[in-house]
Amino acid sequence: MTLEELLLQKRDAIKARWLQAVLESYPPDSRRFFKKQKDQFANPVGHAFSTELENLLQEIIEPSDPERLRASLDRIVRIRAVQEFAPSQGLSFLFLLKPIVREVVTDAGRDEDLQREMEALSTRIDGAVLAALDVYMTCREKLYILRADQMKNQVSALLRRAGLISEVPSWDAASEEGSENHPLNST
Amino acid sequence: MADLPKPEELVQIDHSPSLHKGLLGWMDTPVRIREGIALYAGKPQSLEYVGMPNPREWNPLDEDWKLPENWKEIILDGLRERLDRFRSLKVFMDICVRCGACADKCHFFIGGGDPKNMPVLRAELLRSVYRKEYTTAGKIMGKIAGARELTYDVLKEWWYYFFQCTECRRCSLFCPYGIDTAEVTIIGRELLNLIGLNVDWVAAPVANCYRTGNHLGIQPHAYKDMIDFFCEDLEEVTGIRPNPSMNRKGAEILFITPSGDVFADPGTYTAMGYIILFHYLESLGLDITWSTYASEGGNFGFFTSHEMAKRLNAKMYAEAERLGVKWILGGECGHMWRVIHQYMDTFNGPADHLEVPVSPITGTRFENAASTKMVHITEFTADLIKNNKLKLDKSRNDNLVVTYHDSCNPARGMGLLEEPRYVIKNVCNHFYEMPENTIREQTFCCGSGAGLNAGEDMELRMRGGMPRANAVRHVHEKHGVNMLACVCAIDRAALPPLMEYWVPEVDVTGVHEMVGNALILDGEQKRTTDLRGEPLPGMEEEEDV
Numbered sequence: 001m002t003l004e005e006l007l008l009q010k011r012d013a014i015k016a017r018w019l020q021a022v023l024e025s026y027p028p029d030s031r032r033f034f035k036k037q038k039d040q041f042a043n044p045v046g047h048a049f050s051t052e053l054e055n056l057l058q059e060i061i062e063p064s065d066p067e068r069l070r071a072s073l074d075r076i077v078r079i080r081a082v083q084e085f086a087p088s089q090g091l092s093f094l095f096l097l098k099p100i101v102r103e104v105v106t107d108a109g110r111d112e113d114l115q116r117e118m119e120a121l122s123t124r125i126d127g128a129v130l131a132a133l134d135v136y137m138t139c140r141e142k143l144y145i146l147r148a149d150q151m152k153n154q155v156s157a158l159l160r161r162a163g164l165i166s167e168v169p170s171w172d173a174a175s176e177e178g179s180e181n182h183p184l185n186s187t
Numbered sequence: 188m189a190d191l192p193k194p195e196e197l198v199q200i201d202h203s204p205s206l207h208k209g210l211l212g213w214m215d216t217p218v219r220i221r222e223g224i225a226l227y228a229g230k231p232q233s234l235e236y237v238g239m240p241n242p243r244e245w246n247p248l249d250e251d252w253k254l255p256e257n258w259k260e261i262i263l264d265g266l267r268e269r270l271d272r273f274r275s276l277k278v279f280m281d282i283c284v285r286c287g288a289c290a291d292k293c294h295f296f297i298g299g300g301d302p303k304n305m306p307v308l309r310a311e312l313l314r315s316v317y318r319k320e321y322t323t324a325g326k327i328m329g330k331i332a333g334a335r336e337l338t339y340d341v342l343k344e345w346w347y348y349f350f351q352c353t354e355c356r357r358c359s360l361f362c363p364y365g366i367d368t369a370e371v372t373i374i375g376r377e378l379l380n381l382i383g384l385n386v387d388w389v390a391a392p393v394a395n396c397y398r399t400g401n402h403l404g405i406q407p408h409a410y411k412d413m414i415d416f417f418c419e420d421l422e423e424v425t426g427i428r429p430n431p432s433m434n435r436k437g438a439e440i441l442f443i444t445p446s447g448d449v450f451a452d453p454g455t456y457t458a459m460g461y462i463i464l465f466h467y468l469e470s471l472g473l474d475i476t477w478s479t480y481a482s483e484g485g486n487f488g489f490f491t492s493h494e495m496a497k498r499l500n501a502k503m504y505a506e507a508e509r510l511g512v513k514w515i516l517g518g519e520c521g522h523m524w525r526v527i528h529q530y531m532d533t534f535n536g537p538a539d540h541l542e543v544p545v546s547p548i549t550g551t552r553f554e555n556a557a558s559t560k561m562v563h564i565t566e567f568t569a570d571l572i573k574n575n576k577l578k579l580d581k582s583r584n585d586n587l588v589v590t591y592h593d594s595c596n597p598a599r600g601m602g603l604l605e606e607p608r609y610v611i612k613n614v615c616n617h618f619y620e621m622p623e624n625t626i627r628e629q630t631f632c633c634g635s636g637a638g639l640n641a642g643e644d645m646e647l648r649m650r651g652g653m654p655r656a657n658a659v660r661h662v663h664e665k666h667g668v669n670m671l672a673c674v675c676a677i678d679r680a681a682l683p684p685l686m687e688y689w690v691p692e693v694d695v696t697g698v699h700e701m702v703g704n705a706l707i708l709d710g711e712q713k714r715t716t717d718l719r720g721e722p723l724p725g726m727e728e729e730e731d732v
Contacts, residue, residue, distance in 0.1 A: 030300035033291045041622045042291070044657035045298065078689070082649040083299055084221075139688075143223075143649065146684040147642040153452065 003105065003117035007061045010104050014097075015054050021096040022049055025089065048075050060097070060124050066131075073132045081139035091136060094129045098122060213308060214315065214335055218344040220247050223646035226350055226639070229390030234383060236394040237495065241383025247346065258382045259337055263320055265381045266313075269374055270321065276374055279366045280317045283307065289358035289368065294632050295351055298653030303348050306358035306368040312345055313375050346384050349375040351647060353636035354490070354522075355595035360628055372637075377492040385491070389638035392487040396499050400482045401446035407479035413449050414477065417459045424720070426712030429466035431477055434510070438476035439547060441507050444518025444564075445484040447676030448697070454679040456718045457519055457697025463706055463718075464568065464699065470709070471576065472547045475516065481506035484523040485676060489530075490638040497534040500526055503561070504538045514544035515561040519697050521636060521675030524563060525600035532558050549574040563597070565674055565698060569606040572613045578707040583714065584615035585724040587670040587701070590662045591620070592655065592682065593630035594675035604628075607674050607698050614705040619666040625658035633673075635681030648681065649688050656689030663690055671695050 007014065023031045023046075034046035055072040063069070080090040101121060105114050231242035245253045255261065270277050285307055291297065295304035302308055311333070318325030318334035325334030335341065354369035362368075379385070392402035399406055405413070411433055422428040432438065442465070448458040465475055481502045488495030507515050517527065532538075541560035544553040551570045553562045571577050591611055597603040604627050612618055625631050634651025662668040671682055671693050682695040704717045715726040 026300045027302050029290070029302040029305065030296070033296075034300065037291060039624065041625050041654070041658055041661070043297065044654055045300065079298075079653065082646045082653075084301055142688055143645045146687060147645050150642045150645075150684065154450075 001108070003114050003121060004061055006104065006108055006114070007101065007121075011057060011061070014100055014104060015057050017100045018057065018097050019050060019053050021100065022053065022093045025085070025093070045079055048079060052076050056128070057097070060121065060128060063124065069128060070131055070135065073128065073135050077132050077135040078139050081136050082143070087136060087140075091129060091132050094125055094132060097125055213302060213311075214330065217340060218347050220343065220347050222248065222643070224351070224644055225347060226386035226388055226641050226644050229383075229385035229387050233387070233390040233394040234385065237397050237498075239383065239385070239390070239491075239495075240381055243383065245383075247343075252343070252384065254342075254382050254384075258342070261381050262337060262342070262378050263316075265378045266317065266320070266374075269377070270317075273370075273374070275367070275370060279310070279368075279371055280314055280321075282364050283310065283314065283366055284364075286363065288361045288363060289366075292358045292361050294353075294355070294357070294634055294654045295647070295651045298634070299647075299650040303344075304351060306352075309348050309352060310366070310368050310371045312341070312348055313371055316341065342379075342384075345375055346379055349379065350386055350639065351651075353595070353632045353634065353639055353651065355632035355636055356599045357595070357629065357632065360599065373489075373493075376490060380492055386638060386641070388641035389487050389490045392485075392638075393491055393495060393499065396483050396485075396487065400480050400502060401449075402483055402485060402487060403446055403450060405446060405450065405482065407482075410446075410449060410479045410482050414458075414462070417455065417462055420718075420720075421459055421463060424714060424716055424718060425463070425708055427466070427708055427710060429462050431462055431465060432475075433477050433479055435476035436510050438510060439474040439513050440476070441481065441510055441512040441515045442475050442477050442518065443481050443484045443503055443506075443515060445520040445523060445676035446482055447485070447680055448518055449482070451676075451680050453683070453695055453700065453719075454676050454697060456700040456703070457679065459718045460697065460699030460701070460703030461518060461564065463703040463708065467577070467706055467708055468548055468571075474547065476510060476512070478506050478510070480509075484518055484520045486523060486526045487638055489522055489526050493530075496526060496530065500531055501535045503527075503531070504535050504541075507538065507560075508540045513542045514556075515541070516544075516564060516567055517561050518564055519674040519676065519699060521594040521596040521677055522600075523596075523676075524603070525596040527559055527561050528601040531561070546570055548576050563601075563603060563606070563674075565603065565606040565610050568699070568702060569609045572610060577702075579614055579702075579705040580707050581614055581616050581705055583704045583717065583723050584701050585617070587615055587696075588617040588619065588666060588668045589615050589670045589672050589696075589701070590618070590659065590666075590668045591626070592633070592659075592671055592673040592678060593626050593628075594673050594678050595630060595632050595636060597674055598630050599628055603674070607672075610698055610702060611672055614701045617666075619662050619668055621658040621662050625654070631655040631658065633675075633678050633681045633685060635685075636677055640677055640681045645684070649685065652681070652685040653689065655682075656685055659686065659693055660690045663693055669693055672698050672701065674698055 023034055026034060034043060037043035037046060040047035052072040052075045059069040059072065105118050108114060225247045228245045228247055231244060234242035241255055243253050287307065289306040293304050293306050315333055315335045316337045318332055319336055324332040349372050352372040354372050356367060356369045359367040359369065395404035396402050398404065414431055418429050448454040465473060486496055486499050488499035503515060538560050543557045544560060544562045546567065549570055553566065556562050589611060591608060620626060631654040633655060635648045639648060659671055669692060671686065673679060673682065679695055679697055686693045686695060700718055714723055717723055
């Protein structure tokens with residue numbers, strides 16, 4: 001049996017353990033809620049974890065499309081990026097998969113091929129961590145962009161409307177080459 | 188290079204939960220005030236201007252909050268006084284049985300997972316001190332009875348978490364005893380203000396509002412300039428230049444809207460919608476004036492103390508009396524309506540100088556506003572539509588696939604559920620509801636109400652708005668929804684960044700922006716753009732020419 005076959009066979013159990021391990025990163029009250037409430041609108045975080053960890057697991061076992069991997073990571077990391085975690089804690093959920101898989105492999109016996117495949121899988125998880133880091137940074141940068149935009153929008157609208165700043169006029173007609181209205185042709 | 192961690196330091200990364208470490212209970216989990224969550228402190232000049240206590244420069248991230256020496260005495264005296272004054276507070280302190288019905292209803296808890304955002308626990312922050320000071324069991328048994336001393340750390344925890352509540356009242360909907368946790372937050376903030384613990388995003392608007400009449404400190408001439416600016420834009424779009432009146436004595440109706448509508452996109456397009464509507468109705472007998480004095484519908488005093496809410500609210504009736512109007516029409520706003528609906532009459536009424544509002548166009552008497560004399564603009568417009576008074580071209584909004592976010596205060600605070608929907612369905616062809624447990628009374632907050640829509644707490648806002656955004660994403664994926672409509676100025680400021688983070692394909696609009704787009708004015712030019720200056724459906728090519 002290949003590692004892929006083994007993991008696909010045990011997929012549900014692995015996913016359940018992984019989800020549990022991820023939820024362990026929350027305090028008991030939150031963990032209980034994220035796990036118990038099944039309504040996806042009453043519990044969007046728990047629902048996203050449950051759905052997307054499954055998709056992630058599938059992509060890690062049988063990689064099909066990097067975009068699908070990225071989309072699943074995005075759903076989870078976008079949440080973790082605004083929760084009470086240090087960046088390392090926020091992304092640690094991917095590493096939690098390794099010991100779970102390793103245990104499954106160990107239980108299946110000391111097959112050398114399995115061990116070798118395990119290393120390849122481990123590398124894929126590392127790859128997913130790097131992809132997750134990209135997503136994490138995009139999310140955090142977005143937060144700062146939003147902050148900056150908020151300040152900019154507030155002030156610029158007021159200044160413009162109060163007539164305190166003079167902006168370069170638009171020159172729609174001047175976009176045609178050679179137009180004398182175009183600033184580059186004005187000299 | 189000096190800042191790079193050494194390998195042995197790297198391996199010490201802590202992957203354990205950052206909240207509630209180990210088996211510590213919530214009482215023993217010390218508060219950690221974090222950047223990205225905490226708001227900036229109120230500036231001394233803001234506090235001084237309105238006579239608030241302990242004005243000084245301070246920083247919540249510092250150890251020393253520069254409190255008066257007798258801060259504890261002030262807080263406890265303040266609590267005692269409020270327990271006597273507000274029967275509701277006394278009841279809310281005593282009757283909670285910690286059943287947990289509210290626990291998982293707060294958007295901050297649902298999105299963030301911090302247990303101190305469970306409404307029951309947020310209220311326990313205050314309740315635990317109440318038990319220690321005012322109940323026999325608490326005095327004798329202490330922690331076993333859920334009681335604890337008010338310490339400096341507890342105080343910091345109050346400040347941190349009472350400014351992580353948007354007073355949206357979703358939790359109170361589920362409480363079998365009807366405990367309104369928002370009121371606990373309101374009292375909590377009021378107590379904190381007694382020793383100068385505030386946030387800049389509330390204190391500055393309060394001072395501005397007290398001085399110039401609106402949160403931004405827009406002076407009368409600038410306010411009028413902005414309205415004129417909208418009229419210029421409207422002339423470009425429709426070929427007709429409306430001429431709204433300002434501060435006009437003897438008008439029948441006074442119009443008051445949040446100042447956000449006048450300065451901040453996309454609220455400005457909502458303001459343009461009002462102006463078009465009023466222009467349209469002029470020939471039908473509407474006699475309405477704007478005011479540069481009552482130039483703010485919102486009331487950040489409500490996020491400070493009852494007294495400050497009353498002071499800032501007073502200008503509405505005062506201006507109505509000064510101008511001699513018969514009644515007041517109010518714009519699309521959230522907490523403004525909770526104050527009007529539930530507090531204004533007690534604060535500053537009875538407004539005997541006003542009459543029960545009657546629509547001059549339809550003759551409808553707004554009995555629901557018999558006491559406050561103030562009508563919500565979606566009630567007014569819904570009545571116009573119901574009576575066939577508006578000529579509307581819904582197809583002008585055909586590029587929009589709309590869903591409606593019930594703003595917390597109008598929905599839960601005054602039961603305004605049907606009118607905005609009725610208006611939306613009559614001005615656009617594509618409307619889809621979000622899932623049942625995320626709308627109407629159960630609506631999820633934008634995550635930025637009650638003075639939290641600052642920039643520095645963006646992380647908090649994104650986490651709190653996550654349940655709302657999640658429901659929007661659902662209708663975006665299922666029905667192609669690309670526009671989120673709302674009737675609240677804070678929503679119009681807070682939802683665009685929320686959407687940009689969680690569902691960037693969806694934009695935000697006020698309901699009356701869509702009304703303005705659909706409304707057919709007599710003698711108008713063929714419209715090629717909407718109020719935002721973007722091509723109308725089917726006009727894209729003409730725009731390109």
